[in-house]
Amino acid sequence: MAALSNVTRNSRVLIQVIGTTSRTFSCSAVQHGSGKRVGVIGLGNMGGPMALNLLNKGNSVTVFDVYPEAMSKLHDAGATIGHSPAEVAEKSDTIITMLPNSTHVQEAYAGENGVFQTAKPGSLLIDSSTIDPSVSKEMASLAEKKAMTFIDAPVSGGVMAAKAGTLTFMVGGPEKEFANAKAVLEHVGKNIVYCGPVGSGQAAKICNNMLLAINMVGTAEAMNLGVRLGLDPKLLSNIINTSSGRSWSSEIYNPVPGVLPNVPASNNYEGGFGTALMMKDLGLAQSSATRSNSAIPLGSLAHQLYRLMSVRGYAKKDFSSIYQFLQKSENSN
C-alpha cells in the first residue's frame, strides 16, 4: 500500500497482484450516464487526480482546498469551487475527503465551516485520508447524530494509481452502505475492499504498512549483512526470493541499488514512498497499538529507526533508503 508515485513497473506489478477483475466496462457505462453530485475536499497529489477522474466519469464535482491554485486547476477542468467544506457539502450528496492527517479531518468535518454544518441528512461522507481509526470512529459518531453516514476508505496505490483511477480502497463502515460507497469509489479506484465497521479500513491499512516497514528494514538488514559477509547482492537477492525470506520488499522493491531497475533504490532513493510518510503511518500504528495494548516490538523499533533517519537527513528519501542508513558511510572511520 505504499504510494509508489514514480515506480512504473512495480506499481503495475502491485496493482496486478491486488486486483485482476477489469471494471472498464461498467465504468464506461457510468461515463455516459447520470453522474452524481460529488464533493472533493483536499486536492493534493492524491485528491486532485481523484477529482479529475470523478469529472471524467460524468459526475458533477464541487471542490475545496486551502490552496486556491489547486482549486483553479479543477475549475478549469469543469469543477465548481466551494469556499469551505461547508459550501462543498451544501452542493453535494457524496463527499470525499483526502487530507494529510487526523487534525485536518476533524477540522474539515466538525470545524466551524465544516461539512457537518451544512450536509443534508442521508449524505454519504467518505474519508480517504490515512488517519487514526479512533478519529474515524469519532467522526462517524458525530455523523450518525445528523443522520449522515461516515465511512473510512484509505487508499493504496500511490499517485500513479490515483491518476490512472486504479486505486485500492479499504472501506470501513456500515455494511449496508458499502454498495453506495463502492458505486462512487469505482470511478476513482479499481479494488474496493470491505473491511468491517467504521475504522476497519484504517486498521487494515495501518497493519499492512507497519508490516511493510518491518519487512523493508529486515530486507535491508539481511542484504547489508550479506554484502558485508562478501555475498553478491544480486545472488543473495535471488536466493532470498526463491526461499523463505522473500517478501514484497525483497522481490518488488529491493532496497539495494542495482538489484532491481526502476525502483527508488536504483534512483538515489528518489520518488517512491518517503521516510516521513512511513514515519507518519508507523506513528498511527504505534498509537493504535498503545490504545489496544498490543505488543509490536519490531513495528515499534522500525518506527524509531525511521525517526532516527528523519532527523539525520533522510526525511524526503524513499523509505527503502534504510539500506543506505545501515551501510558504512563515507565519513565514518
Add this chain to the structure above:
Amino acid sequence: MAALSNVTRNSRVLIQVIGTTSRTFSCSAVQHGSGKRVGVIGLGNMGGPMALNLLNKGNSVTVFDVYPEAMSKLHDAGATIGHSPAEVAEKSDTIITMLPNSTHVQEAYAGENGVFQTAKPGSLLIDSSTIDPSVSKEMASLAEKKAMTFIDAPVSGGVMAAKAGTLTFMVGGPEKEFANAKAVLEHVGKNIVYCGPVGSGQAAKICNNMLLAINMVGTAEAMNLGVRLGLDPKLLSNIINTSSGRSWSSEIYNPVPGVLPNVPASNNYEGGFGTALMMKDLGLAQSSATRSNSAIPLGSLAHQLYRLMSVRGYAKKDFSSIYQFLQKSENSN
C-alpha cells in the same frame, strides 16, 4: 529455508518456488553407473535420509554417528560402519558432515579422531551443517594445508526434502571444485546454488533465515494488532497478501491459527521449524553481524524475542508461535 518437516503442502510450494529444473535424468544415470566412495558423518533427522539417498543412488557409503543405533539402521541398508570420523575418512573420497553446531564440526574435522587425521590429499570435504562462517573458513584453511578441499553447503528444505532428495544446497568454496561437489550433492538435493568462496553458503543461509525470523515476527505483530483492532484475521491476511506487506511468512506459513490449513499454526504450533532452532540461526546471524560490524536492529531484536520465548516455554514449538506469545494469555489480567 525453514525446516518444514510436517508441512506437506507448503513444503511443496516452497520447493516449487526454489527450483523448477528437473534433474531426474542425470540422477537416474548415476543410479546405474559407477558410484563414489562417500562418507557421511552425523546421521540425525537430516543426515540419515541423506545417507540413505546416497546408498540408493549406487554410492559406496561409510557412516559415523555418536549414537550406534543411528548407524545400525544405515548398516542394514547397506552402509559400512566407521568407528570415528577418521575411520570414515580412510574409506571415502568425499565426506559429507551434517552436525548440530560449530563445536561438533570442529571436533569431527580437527579433533583427535577427526577427518584431517586420515583423509587423503585431494579429498572433498562437504559440511552441510549450519554453523558460523568463520568456522567454515577455519576448517577450509586447515584442509588446504593438507591439500584437501573443504566446502560449506548448508541446506534448505527440512526433513521432508531430505527424505525426498530434494534439498537445496547453498555452496561456498573454490569455484573450480563446485562441479565436483554438485555431482555428489545432486544425489541428495535438487538445487545446488554456488554462492562464492568458503563461508558464503553459510552467509546466504544465515541472511535468509534472519530475514525469515523478522518477517515472521512482523507478520505476527501485524496480524495480532489487526485482530485486536477488530479485523477478521482471514480478511486481513487476504489484504496483506495482495498488497505490499506480503511475504512467505504471511502467504505460505501464516502464524494465525485457522488462516491456512496444514501449517503449524493450525496444528497447535507443532512440527515445523522449532523456536530453539531459529534461535540458533539468529545466534549465528548475531555473531556474523558483530564480527562484520553490521547493524541488524530488527534481526537482533527478533533474536531476543525468540530467546524470551525459549525461556518461557516455547522452545519446542514452531517459530510461528510468536503469534501466540504476543497474544493476551488466559492467565493475564
Add this chain to the structure above:
Amino acid sequence: MAALSNVTRNSRVLIQVIGTTSRTFSCSAVQHGSGKRVGVIGLGNMGGPMALNLLNKGNSVTVFDVYPEAMSKLHDAGATIGHSPAEVAEKSDTIITMLPNSTHVQEAYAGENGVFQTAKPGSLLIDSSTIDPSVSKEMASLAEKKAMTFIDAPVSGGVMAAKAGTLTFMVGGPEKEFANAKAVLEHVGKNIVYCGPVGSGQAAKICNNMLLAINMVGTAEAMNLGVRLGLDPKLLSNIINTSSGRSWSSEIYNPVPGVLPNVPASNNYEGGFGTALMMKDLGLAQSSATRSNSAIPLGSLAHQLYRLMSVRGYAKKDFSSIYQFLQKSENSN
C-alpha cells in the same frame, strides 16, 4: 517517581534525596490560620490522603468521587460532599484533581457537569493526574478563555508520601501563578518544583519515568546475564553500585530477589509500582515522542516489554518483575 507504596526504607531514601529543606514551620502556621476553600476531585489511593491532609491543615474541603464510599470517608473527616465536579467547583476557589487518565481529566473539567461549568473567574485549577501534556495544554487553553488558571502538577512519591504529606510536585503553568499553587500544594507535599509552562510538569514526570523503566530493564538484563555467567548477584550488585553501571534501580530498588531487603523483588514482586502503571506512563512517553518526533529506541522497546509482560500475567506485579520475566521459567525446556 515510582509510586513506592510499601517500601518504607526506600521511600525514605528517595524522599531524602529529593528534598532536604524542612517546611514544618510555614505549614504549622497555616494549620492554625485562615484555611482556603479547596476542592478535591478523585479520592483514590493518592487523592484520598491528599484531601485528608488538606482538612488537617485547616482548609475547607469539598470532595467528589464516582465511588460514594470514597466520599463518605472524607465526609466523616469533615469534608463537604459535592455531587459532581461542577458542584465542587461552585464551593471552591482552588481545585485539585487526581484522576486515572486523560479521558477522566477531560470529563472532570470540560464534561457536562464539569468544573468549567461553574468555577469562578480567577479559580486555580491544579491537575495532579499523570496525563498527556497535550491534554494539559488543551485544558489550560479552555480555562484561560474563562479567566481561570489551569496548572499541571503530577506527583512523585507514591501512596506513603501522599499519606505523609511529603509528595513531590512537578508544576507546569504560568510562572506568576506558581506561588499561589505552591501555597496550597505545600499542605500535601514537601517539594514543589517549577518546571515551566503548562504541560512541563507532565513532561518532566514522563521523561523521568521512561528513564526509570529503561534503567530498571537494563539492571534486570545485566543482573540476569551475570547470574547466568556464574556471578553471585550480591557481589555483582556491589560492583555495579560502586561503578559506572549504578542507578536508582540497582542501588535502591534492585530487581533481584534477596539482594536488598524491603523491596518488591524480595517480596514476590508485590506492592511497589505495578507493571500496568509503568506501561501507562510509557504509553504517555510514546505519544509525546511521536508527537515531537523524538527517537526513543530503548524507551519504546521497554514499553513493548512491559506490554508483553502485561499480556503474560505480570500486569499487577511490581515493574521490577522484569527480572523474573527474563529468567528461565520452570516450565520452559
Add this chain to the structure above:
Amino acid sequence: MAALSNVTRNSRVLIQVIGTTSRTFSCSAVQHGSGKRVGVIGLGNMGGPMALNLLNKGNSVTVFDVYPEAMSKLHDAGATIGHSPAEVAEKSDTIITMLPNSTHVQEAYAGENGVFQTAKPGSLLIDSSTIDPSVSKEMASLAEKKAMTFIDAPVSGGVMAAKAGTLTFMVGGPEKEFANAKAVLEHVGKNIVYCGPVGSGQAAKICNNMLLAINMVGTAEAMNLGVRLGLDPKLLSNIINTSSGRSWSSEIYNPVPGVLPNVPASNNYEGGFGTALMMKDLGLAQSSATRSNSAIPLGSLAHQLYRLMSVRGYAKKDFSSIYQFLQKSENSN
C-alpha cells in the same frame, strides 16, 4: 568502568566511589623492598603506565609490545626488553597482559612464541585485557595443564587511573591464588575485587559496561525527549538526579552539552570512552548472552545503536555522543 581518560573531575568522583581505603602505606613499603620479576605484554595507553608503575614500585620488569617504540620508552625507564611473549615469560615469575582483544590474548599465550612455550610451572599469568570470558577459560585450562595459573583481571578506571596507579581490578581465578595476584596488582591499582572462578572478572566487567551503555542511551533519550517537549536540560537533569531516573550516566557523565562541566559532552564529545570501545564491550556482552541464552533486549539494541553510530561517523567520539545522534541534525529536513 568506562575508561575516562580526559575527565579529571569525574574520574576522581568515580574512583572515590569505587574505593575508599588507602593502601599507600603497604605500597611504599614495597617500593623500597624486594621487588618481583614481572613481565608486561602490551604497552599501550593502559599497559604502558602499568609497566611504569611496576618499575616505580621496585619490581624487575621485562616488557614486550609489537611496536618497538613502545618498548624503548620503557627501556629508558629501566625495563628489560623481551623480543617475544616467550622471552618475557622466560625472565618473569608473574606476567601481566594488557591487549586489545581475544585474538591477541590467544596469540600472546598460546601462539608460536607465546608465554606457554617458556613460562615456568608455578607462574602467575594475569590477563587484564577485556575479552570474552570463554577465551579466559580456554587459556586457564591450557595453563593448568602446564601447572601455571591463569587469572582474568580486567580493569576499570581508564588511562588517568592507569597513570595514577588507582585502577580497579575485577579478578577471576582460583580463590587461593587471589592473595598472590592482589600483591602484584596493588602496585598498579587501588581496588582489587575477587569475583569468582576464572572468567568472572570478565563477566562482571561486561555486565557493568552493558548496563552503562543502556543507562547512557536511556539518559540521552529522556533528555532529548524532555528538551523537545520544551524543558530546560539543566532543570530536567536536576529533577532526574533527585528522583528515580538517576544513574551514573545522568549524574556524573551527563550526555547533554553544558549540563556538566568537564565531561566529554561539554567538550564536543572528545576524550572519554569512545563509541568503538563501547561497541566492542557490547559485542562481548552479546556473545556471552548468546552463549548463555540470556535475553538482553535493551543491551542488544544499545549494541545496534552504537554500531549505527560507528558507521555514521561517531566511532571515535565519546559514547555519550548518542545524545547528538538522537538530536535533529542540521542537514535534516
